[in-house]
Amino acid sequence: MSVKVYERILDLFEAEGIDTIFGIPDPNFVHLFHTAEERGWNVVAPHHEETAGFMAEAVSRMTGKAAVCIGTLGPGIANMAGAVMCAKVENSPVIFLGGQRARITEQRVRRGRIQFVQQSGLIEPSVKYSASIEYADQTDEIIREGLRRALSGTPGPVYIEYPSHVIQEELDVPPVLPPSRYRLVGQTAGQEQIEEAVRLIGAAKQPILLVGHGVHTARAGASVKELADLMACPVIQTSGGTSFIEGLEDRTFPYGFSTAAVEAVVTSDLCLAIGTELGEPVHFGKGRHWLEGEANRSWLLIEQDPAAIGVNRPIDVPLVGDLRAVVPQLVEALKGSPRTPTPELKRWISEDAAQLAELAETAPSGSSPVHPARLIVEATKDFPADGIMVRDGGATTIFGWTYSQAKPHDVMWNQNFGHLGTGLPYAVGAGVADGGKRPMMLITGDSSFQFHISELETAARLNLPLVCVVAVDYAWGLEVGVYKRTYGQGSLETGVHWSESTRLDKVAEGFGCYGEYVDRDEDIAPAIKRAYASGRPGVIHVAVDPKANSEEMPSYDEFRTWYAEGQQ
Template sequence: MGVPVYKRILDLFEAEGVNTLFGIPDPNFVHMFTEADARGWSVVAPHHELSAGFMAEAASRMTGAPGLCIGTLGPGMANIAGAIQCALVENSPVIVLGGQRARITERRVRRGRIQFVQQEDLFKNSVKFSSSIEYADQTDEIIREAVRQSMSGTPGPSYVEFPSHIILEELDVPDPLPPNRYRLVNQGAGEREIAEAVALIRTAKNPILLVGHGVHTSRTQEQVRELAELMACPVIQTSGGTSFIPGLQDRTFPYLFSPAANEAVEQSDLCLALGTELGEPMHYGKTQHWADNDANRKWILVEQDPTAIGVNRPIDVPLVGDLRGVVPQLVEALRQSPRTPSADLEKLIKADAAELARVAEEAPSGRAPIHPARYVVESTKAFDECTEDGILVRDGGATVIFQWTYSQTKPRDVIWNQNFGHLGTGLPYAVGASVAEGRKRPVMLLTSDSAFLFHIAELETAVRENLPLVCVVGVDHQWGLEVGVYKRTFEQPSPQPGVHWSKDVRMDKIAEGFGCHGEYVEKDDEIGPAIKRAFASGKPAVVHVCIDPKANSEEMPKYDRFRTWYAEGTQ
């Protein structure tokens, strides 16, 4: 007997290490959902296809493999469109399968067809690759091309349409090829370029290792740890690469929001950049803290896409290849002669630790409602006390700005939507990350009410999937960041249309209605105990924390620095 197309698609993704599927099944996909479940895959049906796309993106970030999600023909694909755009901007290799009518129906000249729109043209500008399986024997080549395009160069999403007329057609095909037989895997850089890079590293007096989002999504943390130890230098986080590599926590400093990071950048004579586009949040590696010593600083950039080299700033030694291939090359070349530790490394470590302690001490306490700085301090302290190797998920506007300055935890996985700034991703990201990690590692979502309400229905998904998830929600009944913009734009008092809502909303009570554990907190010394009870409940949980709306909109820390990200074209 032949292999049905829907089974072959699963076979091809299994060869890539994918075993998780997100989406709401429709007639095109019920066979695939049933088969995936029978194989032991995690098959997760959220309450909205947009959530499915975000869940798949989070799963990809946690595994380094492509994410896989499905959209029902017509309205399902319309719903998932936002997640496709987000995956493109976040450089996430998400494969979206879209249902569609049989071509004999689609290509007729008709009006008034139900649940129908020609989808491919709508998505082709938001994906790296778009195609349709028109004939059963195209299945292998189209799925492989989708994965190849998504995982090559700058990662990103692909869209594959699945017309209903080929669902059950059968194929006589061999076993799927392993990835290295049809696409570049762990591509290394040239020997000459590696030698040039190592020579620069060995002669540098004050090198820094700039670690971006791509280090964590490629799951190369252990290799980068080895490289950082051989370089014996500070590790600077980009705003997108805010996870902490185990063993490097004390010497890892977030750019712009850490005085130690900024000092290290200003003094550096070499920057080795990994997994970053050197975009606006990094001031293109040219302005702000990079400016004064720019003429004397050498740059090494590891970049998978050769067309990205030198776009945002000149590069002295480009290493074109996959982090999974290039970083081990650098480690091997440096292993016999590691650098002497940078002279100021210990000083920077002590300064950063002192700064972390200082902001925790100075965060206003004893207020009701709770100051958002204290909300972050107490929540992140509790995260470390209540979890071992937990996953931290961020969401929100003003809330995230407070987290950059006041967070007291350094977990190895921090997930948030930095490039696109897409609010509402937090709860779906938390679900997707937990499922991808086998529902074992505890997850804490630190968010605000405005962002949390986007996809609050996915609390039921978390309950159904029995996830070890605690959502800590700072509630000020407003769009805090936007209220702040109103206040800075107009003389006081001014109207603030569209940014406030009912103060009767109780996130803990809503959570209990979904079957979650709920906690309600009005005092800062109640935050830690509430989070502890939430994790101990054995259920997904929501902790409603009442935060000060005035402080949340007017006292965002280092807001002027945040505004420097928007380098041009803003008010």
């Protein structure tokens, strides 16, 4: 069949189940955007190419598939660069498409060319694959190679550009191939390794499941639930794996921040790690809480990239393959011999629930401005498990992971890279992927919220059921705390405070959203309820106590152990 290059690109993406595209249309891409919309794709034009990348990353996390973002030549690609780096560190398979001037322009020896820079070389260090469609008949091989690289091994971003003279060329091509015809799909682990894993699990007295970010992004919660039930053991969340798996909410404990989690880790004699790189936030699986009992603890790791096995710590049984295929293998092999529940499991469940209730009870209340711990309790106490929770900010996120009373099945934040400003675009992307069906809440600090506040218009245009709860201390709260710990109280805090005249609720109203100002504990939950009832995206400006925000961050000493240079 005869098609244009841009039509063929869409065909190839559709074969992978991709139906959403983010970017700002320019002459290189208007034909692709127009055709995608005619085909029924979600075509979203945000206000900045960086947020387009973040939105695409959120779609990938919500669907378990690759996602697509487009940047116009020159400044568009420059704007997109932060999202490219973020996708690399967050292990997100985003296909970044870039336009470029015609090659005759690039190859000439000229100065002062308009909107031009050699882009591939700048982006190449931040992606798994970088290529250019130089000739129309390369379209299939390069797009497929991009998808292959993005989704194989440790997932990650790729960059593909095409010069303007290529996009509208004609191709005579056969029907597109399904993914299984050109890349490895559903890789399972070897039978010998599965049998050894089953033997060790059966012999273990105190096994634990260590569940990471990859379980959420692979959308593998249901099969992990089956595995957890057969192992009858606690589930320990990494800091990136904070989405709660349906049916496991009561026995899922956050690593390092729950006394039940610490005891379960310390006393464990087997750890099955799924969807995690065993990075700094879990002390590489060998420091801090893992030290006690190390000699008697077996390690099983499900990992798609064979080159990752044994890098951060020795692994007794590596299960190399796609966790979406390997976990069902283990489930099938364990069905005939389910474990007796770990004796301490009931006590840990009770203690963890009591700890959470105590945090809600003891979070400081009655002050105006609001204590940030109380903000988290009040904002999350009624949030439904089927909602989508998004986090952003420094101090606000630290308060959030300690005091949150909600256990949603979808929690999204930028844990690995620590990139501020991702919250609002993540929420928009998640809402697009979800079709605007479920309630969403973004809990963020004021400084991070203002990175990409213009995307409130995008949320309003798409009519997303999103409420943004913004902790406002008119400062970079985490950095104020650093100044105080470094130089003492009353020190000169350079560059971390900003104008107290800004009203984010009024800004929201200007974008066509619902806005409300709150400075008392008891008004937070009702304001959130009114925002949802308004039928528009909402922003609740919550004035928080700046002193408490910078000085009373919970579990901060535990958080600092993630940065124990040379000690892990």
